[in-house]
Amino acid sequence: MINHTDSAKKVHYYIGLMSGTSADGIDLALVSFDKANQPHLYASYYQAYSDEISTKITALYNPNKREIDRAFELDVELAHLFAKGVKTLLQQNHLCSQDIVAIGNHGQTIRHRPQAKHPFTLQIGCSQTLATLTNIRVIGQFRRKDMALGGQGAPLVPAFHEKVFSERSMANNSIKNASDVFVVNIGGIANITYLPATTDKTVMGYDTGPGNALMDDWFQSHNPKSEHNYDKNGHWAASGKVNTALLNQLLDDEYCKLSPPKSTGREYFNLSWLERQLAQVKPVKNQDVQATLTAFTANTILDAIKQHYDDEKKAIKIYLCGGGVHNKSLKSQLNQQLKSQHKNYELLLTNQKDIDSDLLEAIAFAWLAFAYDNKLLSSMPAVTGASQSCTLGVAFFP
16 A cells, blocks of 8 residues: 655556456556656556456457457456456555556457458457546557557567666676676566667567467366466476477477567467377377476577577576466476576566566556657567557547
């Protein structure tokens, strides 16, 4: 709860709202920004989705019947849930709508087709409805301008990562121990941001492949009586063994071979995709499939990191965030592979930079709303492939 002193009353609060590809719930972050554009988190709130809502979302990841009706009914239904979450966050912190400058609303991605003949992306959770219900201005539709400029509209957060995690300014000030930094977000889909220590290299960011979503889907389909809808702490994966033939089959996928910029989603990496891969190898035990999926996520992340360093003795820092940080099996595999491939690394959580690893993306969307208001460039052409950088977002008024 916020301590409401006179100075606190003058704080310019933003709310960041994130609903990720795991479709498990809504993350809300109450944030302000200092003169250096650095975030300060005051409070947060997580609102889990019901099984019914989660199913409605995931059912829209691939073509099916009555898509338009189902998608845009859910568009409004999610906006009502978003508004409920915002109001709860405000009540818990004794704030009102007038205390909030704006909400940065990522929305819920249900389709992302950057490789289509006419590329498009679709996020639902109507920003206009959200603005009207909360009486707070909303900045949303962050992906579309980047796509209009020829980009993939994703990943959206590397510009924010650069503000918070980059050590480039240290290097420019001749501090010799500045490191190359990698920010790895393991959500439903995993993505990486590469922040080089020196200006002779370019900031990069892209989706590496599946994060938690594919592991979650496989776990749910074979553990229907579990009290969790995910492999808690990676225990089930730890009970199995990595199947080398299956792992090689997964790593042979075309997406893994693409050069950045690239982005993907659950409409690509899903159970149907996995069943096609399993059909190419000898039968594999269910828990061994889970262990192999965990290795697949770890391998694709490490393969991406390897592309951006040419000296295994050079210091690198890897900050992890997202739900995947709670998967002990996944973190163990990442650590083991790093030990075998790099001699001078730190594997950290974003918490060590005062950014809660579960809230980084919600904080990032608060920053994107702040960037919109302050006309800051918030897209990176080297990341998305757009023809130019721009200020992302569209404003919706109550």
